[in-house]
Amino acid sequence: xxxxxxxxxxxxxxxxxxxxxxxxxxxxxxxxxxxxxxxxxxxxxxxxxxxxxxxxxxxxxxxxxxxxxxxxxxxxxxxxxxxxxxxxxxxxxxxxxxxxxxxxxxxxxxxxxxxxxxxxxxxxxxxxxxxxxxxxxxxxxxxxxxxxxxxxxxxxxxxxxxxxxxxxxxxxxxxxxxxxxxxxxxxxxxxxxxxxxxxxxxxxxxxxxxxxxxxxxxxxxxxxxxxxxxxxxxxxxxxxxxxxxxxxxxxxxxxxxxxxxxxxxxxxxxx
Amino acid sequence: xxxxxxxxxxxxxxxxxxxxxxxxxxxxxxxxxxxxxxxxxxxxxxxxxxxxxxxxxxxxxxxxxxxxxxxxxxxxxxxxxxxxxxxxxxxxxxxxxxxxxxxxxxxxxxxxxxxxxxxxxxxxxxxxxxxxxxxxxxxxxxxxxxxxxxxxxxxxxxxxxxxxxxxxxxxxxxxxxxxxxxxxxxxxxxxxxxxxxxxxxxxxxxxxxxxxxxxxxxxxxxxxxxxxxxxxxxxxxxxxxxxxxxxxxxxxxxxxxxxxxxxxxxxxxxx
Numbered sequence: 001x002x003x004x005x006x007x008x009x010x011x012x013x014x015x016x017x018x019x020x021x022x023x024x025x026x027x028x029x030x031x032x033x034x035x036x037x038x039x040x041x042x043x044x045x046x047x048x049x050x051x052x053x054x055x056x057x058x059x060x061x062x063x064x065x066x067x068x069x070x071x072x073x074x075x076x077x078x079x080x081x082x083x084x085x086x087x088x089x090x091x092x093x094x095x096x097x098x099x100x101x102x103x104x105x106x107x108x109x110x111x112x113x114x115x116x117x118x119x120x121x122x123x124x125x126x127x128x129x130x131x132x133x134x135x136x137x138x139x140x141x142x143x144x145x146x147x148x149x150x151x152x153x154x155x156x157x158x159x160x161x162x163x164x165x166x167x168x169x170x171x172x173x174x175x176x177x178x179x180x181x182x183x184x185x186x187x188x189x190x191x192x193x194x195x196x197x198x199x200x201x202x203x204x205x206x207x208x209x210x211x212x213x214x215x216x217x218x219x220x221x222x223x224x225x226x227x228x229x230x231x232x233x234x235x236x237x238x239x240x241x242x243x244x245x246x247x248x249x250x251x252x253x254x255x256x257x258x259x260x261x262x263x264x265x266x267x268x269x270x271x
Numbered sequence: 272x273x274x275x276x277x278x279x280x281x282x283x284x285x286x287x288x289x290x291x292x293x294x295x296x297x298x299x300x301x302x303x304x305x306x307x308x309x310x311x312x313x314x315x316x317x318x319x320x321x322x323x324x325x326x327x328x329x330x331x332x333x334x335x336x337x338x339x340x341x342x343x344x345x346x347x348x349x350x351x352x353x354x355x356x357x358x359x360x361x362x363x364x365x366x367x368x369x370x371x372x373x374x375x376x377x378x379x380x381x382x383x384x385x386x387x388x389x390x391x392x393x394x395x396x397x398x399x400x401x402x403x404x405x406x407x408x409x410x411x412x413x414x415x416x417x418x419x420x421x422x423x424x425x426x427x428x429x430x431x432x433x434x435x436x437x438x439x440x441x442x443x444x445x446x447x448x449x450x451x452x453x454x455x456x457x458x459x460x461x462x463x464x465x466x467x468x469x470x471x472x473x474x475x476x477x478x479x480x481x482x483x484x485x486x487x488x489x490x491x492x493x494x495x496x497x498x499x500x501x502x503x504x505x506x507x508x509x510x511x512x513x514x515x516x517x518x519x520x521x522x523x524x525x526x527x528x529x530x531x532x533x534x535x536x537x538x539x540x541x542x
Contacts, residue, residue: 143419145419145423146419146528148414148416148417148449149449150449150450150453152416152446175423178419178420178421178526178528179421179526181473181474181475181526182421182473182523182524182525182526185524186524192475193475194471194473194475195471196469196471196528198467198469198530200465200466200467202452202453202465203452204452204463204464204465252453253453253456253457254453255449255450255452255453257417257449257467257530259469259528
C-alpha cells in the first residue's frame with residue numbers, strides 16, 4: 001500500500017466522494033441491509049462516504065470500518081459521529097495485514113477499494129477468511145471503461161484514459177468493475193452474483209446531469225489534470241479539450257452513461 | 272433506402288436475429304403491451320423477429336408491420352402465420368413514404384430500424400405524424416459502443432469497429448442507442464423516457480454466454496468478416512484475432528457487457 005491513492009486526499013476530493021455517495025446511494029446500496037446484532041467489516045472505508053449509509057440502513061448491526069490511511073479514518077469517524085451513529089468502530093489497518101481472527105465477521109463490505117489494490121484476489125481471499133461460515137461479502141466497484149456518451153468525443157475518452165492510466169501506474173485498476181465475478185470466484189467465494197448498476201443520464205433528469213455527469217464523473221476527471229500532465233500522459237490543451245467535451249455531454253441534447261458493478265458472494269461452507 | 276442493409280439478408284443472419292429476439296425478449300419487450308382494439312404500426316419489421324413477440328403480448332391489438340424489403344416482409348409474414356397469429360397485416364413500404372394518413376395509429380413501434388437510417392429524426396417525425404393525439408411511440412435500439420468485456424482486447428474492439436464502420440458507410444449508425452432521448456425530443460415527441468437495458472453476461476449464466484455473447488453478438492461480428500476485408504477496413508488476421516478474443520470472453524472467467532436502449536414518447540397533444 002505504498003502506492004499513491006489516485007483520487008488524492010484533498011478536502012475537495014472528499015466532498016466529491018461524498019456527493020457521489022449522496023447521488024448514487026439508492027442505486028448502489030438499497031439492497032444492502034444487515035440483521036440486528038450482526039458484525040460487519042467495512043474494508044477500505046476511506047473518508048466514510050459509504051459508512052454513514054451502511055450505519056443508517058442497518059442501525060442494529062455493528063460495523064468495524066478500517067482503512068490504511070489514518071487521516072481518512074479520522075475524517076470517516078468525524079462524519080459518522082456528526083451523523084449521530086454509534087454503531088461503527090474505526091480502526092487504521094492495512095487490508096493485507098488485518099488484526100482480526102479468522103471467521104470473526106458475519107459480513108464483509110468493500111466499496112471502491114479493490115480498484116486501488118494491485119492484488120485484488122489476494123485481498124478478497126484474506127477478507128473471505130475473516131467471514132464466518134454462511135456469511136457473505138458485498139463488493140461494489142466502478143468501471144471507467146463503461147463510460148460512453150453523446151456527443152461521442154475522442155478527446156473526452158483520452159481525458160478519461162488519463163485517470164485509468166494514473167490508477168494503473170499507482171498499482172490499481174480503474175476497469176475492475178466488470179471483473180468482479182471472476183475475481184470473487186477466484187477468491188473462493190461461492191454463489192457469486194454480480195449485478196450491473198448503470199447510471200444513465202439525459203436531460204430529463206437534471207439532478208443526475210448535475211449530481212453525476214458534472215459533479216461526480218467530470219469533477220473526478222478534472223481532479224487528475226495536474227497529475228496527468230506531470231506524468232506526461234497528456235498535454236494541457238488535449239486534457240482541457242476532453243474535459244470541455246465531458247461538460248458538453250451535460251447539455252440538453254447530451255447523454256452520459258456509466259456502470260457500477262455490485263457482487264455478493266458467500267463464504268464456502270465446510271463439508 | 273438505396274444503401275446496403277449491413278446485417279445482410281441471408282438465412283443464417285435471419286436465424287441470428289431470431290435467436291437474438293428469443294434470448295432478449297423479456298429484457299426488451301416485457302413492458303410493452305397494447306390495449307385490445309388498438310391499432311399499432313410496426314415500422315421496419317425486417318424478417319419479423321419482433322413481430323411475433325408483439326402479436327403474442329398484445330393478442331387483441333391489431334398490427335400493421337411494414338418494411339422496405341419485400342423479401343423480409345414475405346419472411347415475416349410466413350413466420351407470424353406459422354406462429355398462428357392473425358392480428359398482423361404486412362405491407363412493403365419505405366419509412367420515408369408511408370401510405371398512411373396522419374393520425375391513423377394509436378401506437379408506433381420501432382425496433383432495430385433507426386440504426387440503419389441516415390435521417391433518423393426525419394423518420395421519427397414522419398412516424399410521429401401518424402400517431403393519434405395521446406398515442407405513444409416505442410423505440411428500441413442497440414449501441415455497439417456500449418460493448419466492453421473481460422479480458423479487455425484491442426483486437427476485439429477493432430473487429431467490433433468494423434461493424435460500426437460498415438454501418439456508417441451504409442448510411443446508418445451503430446452507436447444510435449445512446450442518442451434515443453435527443454432524437455425523440457428533436458422529433459417533437461413529449462414526455463420522452465429512455466431506459467437502458469443492459470445485458471451483463473458472466474459464467475453463472477451459461478444461457479446468456481451461449482445465447483448472447485456467442486450466438487448473438489460474436490456471430491453478428493463474424494458475419495461482417497468478408498465485407499470488412501473487402502472494404503479495406505481490416506486485414507483477415509487482425510479480424511480473426513478480434514473474433515478469437517470475443518470468444519475468449521465466453522470462457523468461465525470471461526465477462527461480456529452490451530446495452531440496448533428503449534425509449535417511449537408521447538404524441539404532443541393539441542392545445
